[in-house]
Amino acid sequence: MVSDKELLEKAKQVSNNAYCPYSKFAVGACVLYKNGNIYTGCNIENSSYGLSLCAERNAISTAIAQGETSDILKIAIYSPNTVKCFPCGACRQWIQEFSNCNNVEIILEDENHECCSFFINDLLPYSFKLL
Ligand code: THU
Numbered sequence: 001m002v003s004d005k006e007l008l009e010k011a012k013q014v015s016n017n018a019y020c021p022y023s024k025f026a027v028g029a030c031v032l033y034k035n036g037n038i039y040t041g042c043n044i045e046n047s048s049y050g051l052s053l054c055a056e057r058n059a060i061s062t063a064i065a066q067g068e069t070s071d072i073l074k075i076a077i078y079s080p081n082t083v084k085c086f087p088c089g090a091c092r093q094w095i096q097e098f099s100n101c102n103n104v105e106i107i108l109e110d111e112n113h114e115c116c117s118f119f120i121n122d123l124l125p126y127s128f129k130l131l
Contacts, residue, residue, distance in 0.1 A: 020043055033070040074105040
């Protein structure tokens, strides 16, 4: 099984591909599914600012487009611009959508360049679900 450090390293790698000329805030995300599959994504901005796409939603969209139907187990998020790059509210909701009620682990890099982790149910308690 892939380690948290490896997931964070992949998030770091893909953050180099971020298209963020407006905010200059690069983000990379690496999502691990229960079946072991891994997908990455970076943020992609637009001159119409509101159309910008977050790294986490890019990674999850890539997974879906590849036909992924498993549940998200973990997601590593990295930005060279901050420590502990927490997911925004919209991305928290997206992560919950594909968690299948599993408490997804969010892996971030702390100030000592170590992995630290949080749980989606703590970051987005009482989340909205139709099912
Ligand atoms: N961003 C992400 O990629 N993920 C988040 O969870 C928060 C914000 C991006 C969006 C935008 O391109 C830049 O960071 C600054 O907000």
